[in-house]
Amino acid sequence: MVEKDIQIFKQAIINEVEGYEFYKMAAYSAENETSKKTFLDLANEELKHIDWLKDALKKLSTDPQDQTTLALLENPPSPDIFKWDNVRIKQASMAVSVFGIGIEMERASVKFYEDAMNNTSFETAKKLFEVLAKWEKVHLEQFSAEYDHLIQDWWSDQGFAPF
Incomplete structure (x- = not known):
């Protein structure tokens, strides 16, 4: 694997660390x-x-033996924890902000992996980046759906309902 691909994986790890810290802050x-x-x-x-x-x-x-089988790995672990009806944040504006930031993080991740996929010549890395882009797209769709719901609640709380 070329150095450029190694750097992409390292950045992906940092991106996940940032996500980890963000969700910890949201929990509090x-x-x-x-x-x-x-x-x-x-x-x-x-x-x-x-x-x-x-x-x-x-x-x-x-x-090198793992390079062939690695592309066949199942998707990264993603348990069914997106049960947004269980999520309530103290203020509607905080909820909208948390999900808005989450959407931007996921959108940036999708772009990051799609760019990585298009810029590598290493076929195994390309397949992995494709899996990762799909994984982030699922999160983006889930966050976006909840954000749309929350933004309606937020406007209602501001006295702008019905629309």
Whole structure:
């Protein structure tokens, strides 16, 4: 694997660390224990993604035997924790902000992996970046759907309903 691809994996790990820290902060703004747990679960999912990326990087960097099988790995771990009806944040504006930032993080991740996929000549890395882009797109869709719901609630709280 070329140095450029290694740097992409390293940046991906940093991106996941940032996501982990963001969700931890969101957990401490949550209104109740269920919401707090949901955000902490999201933070822990980011930790699993970090481990997955580190493992992929190690295999791609050290053992040519793993390069073929690595492309066939299942998607990174993503448990069904997006149960947004359990998430309540103290203020509507905070909820809109948390999800708005989450959307931007996911959108940036999709672009990051799509760019990486288009800029590598290493076929195994290309396949992994494609898996990662799809993984982030799912998160983006889930966050966007919840954001749309929350923004309607926010406008209603501001006295602008019905529209």
